[in-house]
Amino acid sequence: MAKSKTQYVCQNCGTTTVKWxxxxPDCGQWNSFVEETVQSEPKRLQGLSNKSDPKRIGDIVSGDKERYDTGIHELNRVLGGGLVKGSLTLISGDPGIGKSTLLLQCANQVSLKYGSVLYVSGEESEEQxxxxxxxLGVVAEKLYIVSETSLEVIENHIRDLKPAFVIIDSIQTIYSDKVTSAPGSVSQVRECANGLMRIGKIMGIPLFIVAHVTKQGELAGPRVLEHMVDSVLYFEGERTEEIRILRTMKNRFGTTSEIGVFEMAQEGLVEVYDPSRIFLEDHMGAKEGSVVIGIMEGTRPILVQVQSLVAETKAVMPRRTSLGIELPRLNLILAVLEKKLRIPFYASDVYVNVVGGLSVEGTSQDLGLALSLVSSAKGKQLKYDRLIAVGEVGLTGEIRPVNHVERLISEGMKMGFENFVLPKRSLEKVKIKGINLIAVDSLKEAVNKLF
Incomplete structure (x- = not known):
């Protein structure tokens, strides 16, 4: 007879100890250990495949060309081209951001093209x-809904139905009879995710699992969950705003630099094929502290507006607030401006915002951010209307070239922009004629030409 014993498991990272x-000791979280009962009898190990004989890589048939089209172009872009058979994808985001809405729309489209789809909900009833x-206008006849939380029952449904696609909403509500701890605990999440991954790999079924996030916006549950899955998607945005951004945090079948842009409407999530127009819809020309920058999100050029507000303060420690741009990058640009242009930002509060809620990464926004800060500090707007700034700022104040300058200029021309400030070393890459190219080597030269 199997003996039982107790152990204490950290609900944040999964570390186990014999006492509370x-x-x-691993993640530093306080009061995160919960007592769980485990069986001392070892479980019989199960492999991912019934055919575990080693094969030569040249004899293996790649399933990458057999991707399922989700029917949602923006989702396909983020996944790297569609759903890979046997893949396990994790999607997370704040409550009410639209995860279940997106997956129900995806389930409808996949069911219409490839056959039966199983949507398992542990939080809502079938009627809801x-x-x-x-x-949302779901019309697929082969979309099956079940409200269930038992892993063993869900596995039986998958084996009986043999669906083309499975959605689990959410993994924190699923439990296994093999584990005595409560649903949502580290042991339950790990066991359930492993069971779903095993049946998905064996039957070649792509699975989507929804995961909750903590108050800090991080993925709830053990970190091992992110290592087990093939892809991790994060749905971000403000519930009070209409724009939603789907970002890839991990992808074994494609790049992690692509984003999908959606707009929340009454009929559900609507794809945004031209995000630059959405992010610039309120831009009416040159304004003090406002500059348009060009960035690359994967293979997609996007234009966004950066706004800065520099306000004099008597506080000993001036405030630095940044939304959409990393705070260390903002502090670096401020230090370069203070050193090279003698602008006293040390006596001012600085606020920076990327309009539309997009989080900007990389260095191509440096020049535009610097010009926006100088414009607000001087109380002057740029000389040129309809201008886009692209370039990296070095620690010595030089303007360094960035990749895909010509694609960013082409995107700007499509949006009606006529003036472009860019690094001098990028001029040889631009073959486009009929536009005003303002080439600069340093921040000082850029400020002299634009103010």
Missing amino acids: VGKC IKIRGDR
């Missing part, structure tokens, strides 16, 4: 999902 401790489906 106040602070986790039906109400949302009616609002």
Whole structure:
């Protein structure tokens, strides 16, 4: 007969100890250990495949060309071209951001093209999902809905139905009879994710699992969950705003630099094929502290507006607030401006915002951010209307070239921009004629030409 014993498991990172401790020795989280009962009898190991004989890589048939089209172009872009058979994808985001809406729309499209789809909900009843489906216009006859939380029952449904696609909403509500701890605990999440991954790999079924996030915006549950899955998607945006951005945090079948842009409407999530127009819809020309920058999100050029406000303060420690641009990058640009242009930002509060809620990464926004800060500090707007700034700022004040300058200029021309400030070393890459190219080597030269 199997003997049982107790152990304490950290609900943040999964570390186990034989006794309760106040602070986790691995992740440093306080009061995160919960007592769980485990069986001392070892479980029989199960492999991912019934055919585990080693094969030569040249004899293996790649399934990358057999991707399922989700019917949602922006989702396909983020996944790297569609759903890979047997893949396990994790999607997370704040409550009410639109995760379930997106997955129900995806399930409808996949069911219409490839056959039966199983949508498992541990949080809502079938009637509640039906109400949302009616609002979203779900018409697929082979879309099956079940409200279930038992992993063993879900596995039986998958084996009986043999669906082309499975959605689990959410992994924190699923439990296995093999684990005695409560649903949502580290042991339950790990066991359930492993069971779903095993059946998905064996049957070649792509699975989507929804995961909750913490108050800090991080993925709830053990970190091992992110390592187990093939892709991790994060749905971000403000519930009070209409724009939603789907970002890839991990992808074994494609790049992690692509984003999908959606707009929340009454009929559900609507794809945004031209995000630059959305992010610039309120831009009416040159304004003090406002500059348009060009960035690359994967293979897609996007134009966004950076706004800065520099306000004099008597506080000993001036405030630095940045939304959409990393705070260390803002501090670096401020230090270069203070050193090279003698602008006293040390006596001012600085606020920076990227209009539309997009988080900007990389260095191509440096020049535009610097010009925006100088414009607000001097109280002057740029000389040129309809201008885009692209370039990296070095620590010595030089303007360094960035990649894909010509694509960013082409995107700007499509949006009606006529003036472009860019590094001098990028001029040889630009073959476009009929536009005003303002080439600069340093921040001082850029400020002299634009103010």
